[in-house]
Amino acid sequence: MSERLKPDPVPRRSFLSIAGLGTLALAGVGALAGMVRLLKPYVYPEPMARFRLGRPDEFPPGTVKVVPERSIYVISEPEGVAVISLVCTHLGCIVAPADKGFDCPCHGSRFDPKGRVLRGPAPRALLWLEVSQAADGSLMVDANREVKPNTWYRG
Ligand code: FES
Incomplete structure (x- = not known):
């Protein structure tokens, strides 16, 4: 028998069928893995927008305080208490208190x-944030609520 007439060890048709089924199985496994991954939330919780600042007596007039974990600056003057966001209005870096103001x-x-x-290049002023008082008397800040500059909370 000549070499040309010998049958292939794996017929071509069978090889293509096996390769096709293998590819289909791999695609199915990949799709299933993607669906399983969707079940797990990949959202990282942000810090709460409304948070407790402290008791009013912790901020007597004349107090200025940076709260780094909240990126805010608290000012207490005879007019009341105000909170300024330390998030730069350009691209969101955290500004640092400087000699006379803040530097980004x-x-x-x-x-x-x-x-x-x-x-x-900051296009606008730092945001002043809403200050309010909780039922227990604590000062609260809502980082999602901007107020007009020079808005002082008097309690
Ligand atoms: S982020 Fe502050 S100047 Fe660009």
């Missing part, structure tokens, strides 16, 4: 002590 380490914006822009 990322692109050099500078803000005065009340958060007004002294030097860009």
